Amino acid sequence: MNTDCFNWVDDTLNATVYTILRYGNTTDNSSDPTTSDWSDTIGSTCVDLDESLLVPVEEKDAQSTTDAVVSFNSSFGQLVSDGETYGRFFVNDTSYTNYIYQPILEGIASEGTSFINTSAVASAIFEDDVWTGDIIINNLDANLDHPYHLHGNEFQIVARGTGTLSVDDAASIDYNTTNPLRRDTLVIPGGDYAVLRISNDNPGVWVLHCHIAWHLAEGFLGIVVSRPNGIADIDFPSSMDDLCSSRPDFVSADTTEPGRRRRAWPINFSNLVKGKRHGINGHSAQKMRRHF
Numbered sequence: 001m002n003t004d005c006f007n008w009v010d011d012t013l014n015a016t017v018y019t020i021l022r023y024g025n026t027t028d029n030s031s032d033p034t035t036s037d038w039s040d041t042i043g044s045t046c047v048d049l050d051e052s053l054l055v056p057v058e059e060k061d062a063q064s065t066t067d068a069v070v071s072f073n074s075s076f077g078q079l080v081s082d083g084e085t086y087g088r089f090f091v092n093d094t095s096y097t098n099y100i101y102q103p104i105l106e107g108i109a110s111e112g113t114s115f116i117n118t119s120a121v122a123s124a125i126f127e128d129d130v131w132t133g134d135i136i137i138n139n140l141d142a143n144l145d146h147p148y149h150l151h152g153n154e155f156q157i158v159a160r161g162t163g164t165l166s167v168d169d170a171a172s173i174d175y176n177t178t179n180p181l182r183r184d185t186l187v188i189p190g191g192d193y194a195v196l197r198i199s200n201d202n203p204g205v206w207v208l209h210c211h212i213a214w215h216l217a218e219g220f221l222g223i224v225v226s227r228p229n230g231i232a233d234i235d236f237p238s239s240m241d242d243l244c245s246s247r248p249d250f251v252s253a254d255t256t257e258p259g260r261r262r263r264a265w266p267i268n269f270s271n272l273v274k275g276k277r278h279g280i281n282g283h284s285a286q287k288m289r290r291h292f
Contacts, residue, residue, distance in 0.1 A: 005046035048187040051157065055179065062156045062177040062197045063132040069167045070124035071136035072208060072222050074146065088219045089210065092122035095219030098257040101247050104223065105205045106240060109231050122222035126200045128229045135196040135208075135224065138164040139188040146215065149185040150196065150224065152206035156180045159195035160188075170195065185211055203230030 001015045009015075020033060072091055079086045079095075088095040097120040107115035116123050126133040135155070139146055158175040159165075165173065175195070188194050203226055210220040225231075247253070 002046060051160075051181050054181050056182055059179045060156075060182065062158050062175075062180050063199075064177050066132045066134040066197060067130040067200075068126055069134045069136065069170050070126070070224070071138065071165075071167050072122060072124065073138045073140055073164070074148075074210070074220065075140035076144065089215050090219065091208075091222040094119065094122045094222075096121050096221035097219070099254060100257050101244060101251070101253045101255055103240070103244065105231065106236065106244070108205060108225065108228055109234060109236070112232075113225060113228050116223075116225075123225060124222070125225045125228065128227045130200045130227075133198050133200045133226075134158070134170065135198065136165050136167065136170060136193060137188055137196065137208075138193045139190055140164070142191045145187055145189045146220075147185055147187045147211040148194075148208060149211045150198075150206060150208045151184075152202050152204050152226070153198045153224075154182050154184055155196035155198045156182050157186060157194060158197045160192065162192050165193040165195070200226050203227040203234065205231070 003009045003013070003015050073093075074089065074091050077088055077090050077095075079088050099117070099120060102117070104116065104121070113123075113125055124135065135150070137148055158177060158180050159173055161173070173195075175197075177197075180197075186194060186196075206224045206226060208222045208224055209216045212220075247255075
């Protein structure tokens with residue numbers, strides 16, 4: 001482990017632990033392996049591995065072109081409610097709210113993408129006629145690196161850069177389509193962007209979130225909707241419907257997850273300025289919620 005990534009290191013921590021991994025047709029497991037460590041050296045800073053040195057053994061070139069491009073901008077901001085200031089993370093100016101009795105996957109299956117509550121979650125949609133899609137992620141937090149994790153996909157990192165990248169400008173940059181690195185999580189340094197290329201062949205509502213738990217808890221989450229018509233064709237198990245039908249009549253369908261009930265309401269601010277304080281009372285901001 002790279003202990004430079006830790007704020008505090010326990011004196012009893014053993015940062016280097018060994019194990020034996022055997023695979024293939026090997027039958028002789030009586031002797032210890034003589035494998036050598038990688039030649040790359042962990043530096044004195046908390047950074048991800050140098051992607052230029054990582055080459056997938058199983059080669060897979062990315063599609064040379066894309067059918068659609070979407071973008072997510074993530075940033076930290078503040079909300080003010082009843083005189084109290086709350087820190088929140090935002091994706092496309094929206095801090096995620098989990099309405100536990102309004103599952104998005106089933107909602108899209110029955111109502112289409114109009115079900116999405118845009119004041120509760122940032123979303124991007126790859127329609128059914130899109131086969132290859134690009135996802136731009138702009139990390140607007142200049143001093144915060146974030147590990148971004150995308151569910152349901154093995155994306156290819158086809159571009160990185162400093163600053164922000166718009167959907168319009170994406171057509172004018174260079175892309176690496178020759179066996180690019182494939183991952184489901186990547187670290188984007190503060191003030192940088194990355195472009196992820198995916199195959200839009202897995203219908204679903206796929207979460208994109210920061211893999212730091214408390215960042216996620218404070219709203220750092222968006223969704224990528226793949227092939228919404230295909231979602232409607234999914235045969236959901238009855239146990240999923242049972243979860244929703246188990247809601248007592250006296251419990252509102254607008255109930256949020258317990259942690260959020262103890263904190264200020266997250267609101268969609270289309271003009272959020274990083275670090276700016278926003279009021280959430282009286283006439284200064286409107287609570288936008290989905291009602292059944």
